[in-house]
Amino acid sequence: MPTDATFLLAALFIALGAIGLVYKVYTDRDLPPRISADYIRGLNLVLNRKTDEALELFVQMAKVDEDTLETHFALGHLFRRRGEIERAIRVHENLLARPNLNEAQRHQALFSLAEDYLGAGLFDRAEQLFGGLRDSTTLADAALEKLVTIYEREQEWQKAIDALRKLEMLRGAKSSQLAHYYCELAEIARAAGDRALAREHLRHTVRSESGALRGTLIRATLAREERDYAQAIPLYEQIIAADRHFISEVLPPLLECYREANRLPELDAYLERLVAADASLYRDLALASIVGNLSGSKALEAAVERFVFEHPVLAGLVNAAELRTLPAAERGTAMRRIAEALRGIALSNARYRCTNCGYSTQRFIWHCPSCKLWETVRPIQSVPLENVLARP
Ligand SMILES: [Zn+2]
Incomplete structure (x- = not known):
């Protein structure tokens, strides 16, 4: 209004x-x-x-x-x-x-008309007019920016790359989202089974820190799908080392790699090293394990147990003091039941939230559909126990 x-x-x-x-x-x-x-x-x-x-x-x-x-x-x-x-x-x-x-006035009028079309949702017409202003001496920058927005919205990644590259040249500065456009192309090629093309696109993702991380994740996925676990495992571990927020995304495929390669004890050793270096990481591991329903790793079981025993509310709810005294087998069964209940709570609530605009979602996404920023969506690192009490 x-x-x-x-x-x-x-x-x-x-x-x-x-x-x-x-x-x-x-x-x-x-x-x-x-x-x-x-x-x-x-x-x-x-x-x-x-x-x-x-x-x-x-x-x-x-x-x-x-x-x-x-x-x-x-x-x-x-x-x-x-x-x-x-x-x-x-x-x-x-x-x-x-x-x-004069030319500047005509370009300004064309730009304004293109903005009208954009406002009316007539993207083809807007694209055509903004496209005509790509080389305008007064409005090239603004027109290219609008074109990038349109192509992003239409998921025309190659066109978005071309427009953004031209904009980068004009401004003399690199942008962070270009690497993501290449990642989008790589994902499309991977889904279509063209793995060589996917790898070709990935060559361009090292341009920015965030794009490099996503590129590494796609590379790891390609290697895992090719059952090349020796290559996939260090790539996944690289991602965790770079940003712990990705633990919940990376841990399930990493566990799969170790299991398929018959190297599960090595996973335990790796996870123990992680927690030894940063004690607070046990919570991330526990949450990833609970939500991903991961089994087969002693280190993960230990992380979940510690999470339950040290949680100020949970420990009281499940009577942690008594649980500790149970024989290992019974305690394991009880823990699995608790983890299952926690997973139910976690999955019925938003799991990821955009750190910029607060948009929340169940699925991890790289591009916030609300504020349109890249890589601002992060996992919510808690199980909202209070929501259980709020339910009828
Ligand atoms: Zn957002």
């Missing part, structure tokens, strides 16, 4: 246009005084929210020059902000029909 501030802003622009014209009328006797009267009337119409009449007045205004151009843009912007896209389009198409615009 538009705010009063929007109206006031537009009114201010129009008032400035009118003042400029009045000034010109008094300093330039060749200018017909009728135009300034039109602007005053337009200002009144906008202030009184008689937008249809204001639109007609501006569209039919005979002369568009330096002084009145900004007012037209302000009016078009106002309409778009209010969701009145058809009116905005009319203002900008009307501007483009004027023969006396």
